[in-house]
Amino acid sequence: xxxxLAVDDELDMLSLLKMMVEGYTDxxxxxxxxPLEAKDLLEKERFDLVLTDLKMPGMDGLELLEFARRQDPDxxxxxxTAFGSLETAEEAMAKGAFDYITxxxxxxxxxxxxxxxxxxxELVEQNKALRRQLEGGTP
Amino acid sequence: MKVIKRSLRRLTGGAxxxxxxxxxxxxxxxxxRLLQANNRTLALMADMEEKLSGxxxxxxxxxxxxVGELRQETQALAEALDGLGEGRYGHLKEAAARISRExxxxxxxxxxxxxxxxxxxxxAVELTQAHLVGGKAANLGEVIxxxxxxxxxxxxxxxxxxxxFLDANQLSQRLTELLKGWSLEDLDTLARVSEELKAIIxxxxxxPELEEALAAAYEELCRRLGERPFLAVRSSAVGEDLxxxxxxxxxxxxxxxxxxxxxxxxxILASLFTPRALFYYKDKGFNEEELAMGVVVMPLIRAKASxxxxxxxxxxxxxxxxxxxxxxxxxxxxxxxxxxxDHYLAAYEPPGEILEQxxxxxxxxxxxxxxxxxxxxxxxPEEATAPCLTREHLAQLADxxxxxxxxxxxxxxVEWALGEDGRLWLLQTxxxxxxxxxxxxxxxxxxxxxxxxxxxxxxxxxxxxxxPVVLVKTDxxxxxxPPGGVLVSRFTSPKFVTVMRQAAxxxxxxxxVTGHMALLAREFQVPTIxxxxxxxxxxxPGQLVTVDADYNNVYDGLIPELxxxxxxxDSDLADSPVFQTLKAVLQKVIPLNLINPRAENFTPExxxxxxDVVRYGHEYAMRELFRMTELELTEAGEVQELExxxxxxxxxxxxxxxxxxxxxxxxxxxxxxxxxxAFWQGxxxxxxxxxxxxxxxxxxxxxxxxxxxxQGADPWRDQSYVVxxxxxxxxxxxLGYHLSTVEAYVSEVLNDNYLTFSFRGGGSTxxxxxxxxxxxxxxxxxxxxxxxxxxxxxxxxxxKYPLEKMCxxxxxxxxxxxxxxxxxxxxxxxxxxxWYIKEFLREHLNLPG
Numbered sequence: 001x002x003x004x005l006a007v008d009d010e011l012d013m014l015s016l017l018k019m020m021v022e023g024y025t026d027x028x029x030x031x032x033x034x035p036l037e038a039k040d041l042l043e044k045e046r047f048d049l050v051l052t053d054l055k056m057p058g059m060d061g062l063e064l065l066e067f068a069r070r071q072d073p074d075x076x077x078x079x080x081t082a083f084g085s086l087e088t089a090e091e092a093m094a095k096g097a098f099d100y101i102t103x104x105x106x107x108x109x110x111x112x113x114x115x116x117x118x119x120x121x122e123l124v125e126q127n128k129a130l131r132r133q134l135e136g137g138t139p
Numbered sequence: 140m141k142v143i144k145r146s147l148r149r150l151t152g153g154a155x156x157x158x159x160x161x162x163x164x165x166x167x168x169x170x171x172r173l174l175q176a177n178n179r180t181l182a183l184m185a186d187m188e189e190k191l192s193g194x195x196x197x198x199x200x201x202x203x204x205x206v207g208e209l210r211q212e213t214q215a216l217a218e219a220l221d222g223l224g225e226g227r228y229g230h231l232k233e234a235a236a237r238i239s240r241e242x243x244x245x246x247x248x249x250x251x252x253x254x255x256x257x258x259x260x261x262x263a264v265e266l267t268q269a270h271l272v273g274g275k276a277a278n279l280g281e282v283i284x285x286x287x288x289x290x291x292x293x294x295x296x297x298x299x300x301x302x303x304f305l306d307a308n309q310l311s312q313r314l315t316e317l318l319k320g321w322s323l324e325d326l327d328t329l330a331r332v333s334e335e336l337k338a339i340i341x342x343x344x345x346x347p348e349l350e351e352a353l354a355a356a357y358e359e360l361c362r363r364l365g366e367r368p369f370l371a372v373r374s375s376a377v378g379e380d381l382x383x384x385x386x387x388x389x390x391x392x393x394x395x396x397x398x399x400x401x402x403x404x405x406x407i408l409a410s411l412f413t414p415r416a417l418f419y420y421k422d423k424g425f426n427e428e429e430l431a432m433g434v435v436v437m438p439l440i441r442a443k444a445s446x447x448x449x450x451x452x453x454x455x456x457x458x459x460x461x462x463x464x465x466x467x468x469x470x471x472x473x474x475x476x477x478x479x480x481d482h483y484l485a486a487y488e489p490p491g492e493i494l495e496q497x498x499x500x501x502x503x504x505x506x507x508x509x510x511x512x513x514x515x516x517x518x519x520p521e522e523a524t525a526p527c528l529t530r531e532h533l534a535q536l537a538d539x540x541x542x543x544x545x546x547x548x549x550x551x552x553v554e555w556a557l558g559e560d561g562r563l564w565l566l567q568t569x570x571x572x573x574x575x576x577x578x579x580x581x582x583x584x585x586x587x588x589x590x591x592x593x594x595x596x597x598x599x600x601x602x603x604x605x606x607p608v609v610l611v612k613t614d615x616x617x618x619x620x621p622p623g624g625v626l627v628s629r630f631t632s633p634k635f636v637t638v639m640r641q642a643a644x645x646x647x648x649x650x651x652v653t654g655h656m657a658l659l660a661r662e663f664q665v666p667t668i669x670x671x672x673x674x675x676x677x678x679x680p681g682q683l684v685t686v687d688a689d690y691n692n693v694y695d696g697l698i699p700e701l702x703x704x705x706x707x708x709d710s711d712l713a714d715s716p717v718f719q720t721l722k723a724v725l726q727k728v729i730p731l732n733l734i735n736p737r738a739e740n741f742t743p744e745x746x747x748x749x750x751d752v753v754r755y756g757h758e759y760a761m762r763e764l765f766r767m768t769e770l771e772l773t774e775a776g777e778v779q780e781l782e783x784x785x786x787x788x789x790x791x792x793x794x795x796x797x798x799x800x801x802x803x804x805x806x807x808x809x810x811x812x813x814x815x816x817a818f819w820q821g822x823x824x825x826x827x828x829x830x831x832x833x834x835x836x837x838x839x840x841x842x843x844x845x846x847x848x849x850q851g852a853d854p855w856r857d858q859s860y861v862v863x864x865x866x867x868x869x870x871x872x873x874l875g876y877h878l879s880t881v882e883a884y885v886s887e888v889l890n891d892n893y894l895t896f897s898f899r900g901g902g903s904t905x906x907x908x909x910x911x912x913x914x915x916x917x918x919x920x921x922x923x924x925x926x927x928x929x930x931x932x933x934x935x936x937x938x939k940y941p942l943e944k945m946c947x948x949x950x951x952x953x954x955x956x957x958x959x960x961x962x963x964x965x966x967x968x969x970x971x972x973x974w975y976i977k978e979f980l981r982e983h984l985n986l987p988g
Contacts, residue, residue: 034414
């Protein structure tokens, strides 16, 4: 079970995201439409994945992405873009987003993307733990 | 001749200085623009419908963008038709604009605060009044009236009261202005702004009218109870999902003295202005409809114990068991985390049987102070470790749970209280979110143990249906369509909408998944497979079949496991506001009212939906194009002649891309028009009679029957015209006593493709005309054309077949054109005609004679 932070300016979208992800997976979803709150949450709480829209009035998704990555370099960011703004999505990928999906999307698409991210997250953690073991184990 | 030309010109409204061919070309360009708009609109409609399938997540931005594009495309379509019809279709433009406005209005007013009383007795509230009283009060009203479960008597303060409060204090304007003035730089500022706004609300005055209504409602409550209770005041927001995201939690006040009711009411309204909501309003402006608040007022139940009842376990909803939490005293501690509550898992059957229980010590409870308000109290040690509930209580809760689930058809999250007198009360109920399990394993694409009849085609609407095959060839077949039948047809037709409530599934030989009928099939959720190429030949009337439109297979016989596995819709998603908005929009987009082009109400004024506009536009575009070429062909000056070794003089008018050269005379190898090339191939491949030496006119070859001459009619002059472009042709041949026209549009886009064939006989004797008409009708029927006949006028049509198949039909029509011309001499007996029919079918359609 992981913790996901979802950020979008549309409250409808947020409720749907929460409803869907919590309905179909064991992950917990925290939502906000407020970038200040998003940053605050990222500072104070631990998340495995951030789901964020890129284009939101009053908030730059790319900035949030960079903030999240500074906060925790291992934190995965899954970017949601509106149809027709692929350039921004690519820019987000270049800045370290894990993946992106285009709105509107199929339920399965989102669930698969989250699943993929969570598996990756698990592998990275395992890898780190093994490395620590190895380093600790060698004299 | 000049006089005729002039009058023709007047008739078509053309300016004399514009050469007819240029006008034709420009109007043909309008036709193409119309086709483009038609296709874009249909594709958009299909896309929007797909979003309603429950498989997608979308937001308002999507709906707004889609609606914007729809408006643009329908407008373009109406304008193109008006251009094509030289200003005669202004009414369609008006209809398109009217409908676009109606659709857009749906986006602007997502919620409305309905007019209504300021206060309503809970027992009088209906579920449909959720907008007036909020979700919580609406559910309670339903529980009281429909289920008769014990709910304390009480009243709802409506959203009309909320609006009155805002209006009386001009709060909407004030809040919007205040929000504009602030720049929200950090969370501290935001929190401060939030506090200031709350202070404004708390400082505002409850209008006297509302205050009086509250007092009167309280007095009525006292009269019914025979005492003057303190109150429980709970928020009841409209649009709970949105409220949930906004506010996070509902505010409630317990043990409120009656004199404080108005003040607590303001507290509840102020609780709407969380920092999260502020950010939203800052961006979009404060909108009172967005989150209207109702309030539920009840006498406080002085609870011995309270808690929460889930009618299912959220993580294991398939198990028939209720989950109950309980604490001593008032209910806030059951969810507040102050004490660890009792935990019970109890069976539905036998009712209340305890499957699991955990009884932690509960050293404190929430009590009530005599002067109002709550207070934490210690619990005596022997009570602290005892369970709050007995098996009898759990049995009663299990009975509620069963009845609530049966009625609301969804798991419920219930708050209850156990009164000092031992009575259980239901305080609120709302839908419970449970885990939707993914299908345990996707079923195989193909059930190999069953015989597959069809496995090709395109799915227009997913789902599974089964029933007896019903072949539909004419409108008459639709009238007699049996409930539960599987509609099988060569073609798609919007007329099928008349039986979509009865049909178990639809299968066709041809058709497009973004066509009119496919849109309707999705609207009615009929499993539909199109473009199978051969359904009408493979399936026989009455045969039982199972149509699996999830995986595009049709099986012989009924397959129960496929029918049982039909997927259920995700209803949680369907209840969300954005989903409801799209649904409302599509109600103004998809339904088709203009079904029959021959009906009297097939008019722009009768258009009610975007679909109607598109249908009307496309139908009249084809008519206009046909009419225009007929009228103006004779006028066109810049015609080219086709030089070929058959005795048929053809005059060609190229509207663009139809011929390789712009010379006076062209050869068959110069033909680039896709439909005409195919048609020409047919014309050319038949044996043509050689004209006698010295005879110039082809008519003189054919027209020699004395019987015909005896009719006294002058044969038409030998004039055959072809208007063509790369994708279009209109071939009209007047020969002897026949006038036949073949018109076609053939391209890679399935939706655009159509051909029409019309034939008018004339001359000759009634028996001979009858025979000729029968011959044509029988042959075109075998070519899958839909046809109608009036006297010896035949009209036939075929649409939405793929390019190669369209070309195949055109080649056949070319052959048929020559064939019928030659037959005039042979129409002297029915037997001979039968022979000729068989001959053609055998030779050219490879059918057994």
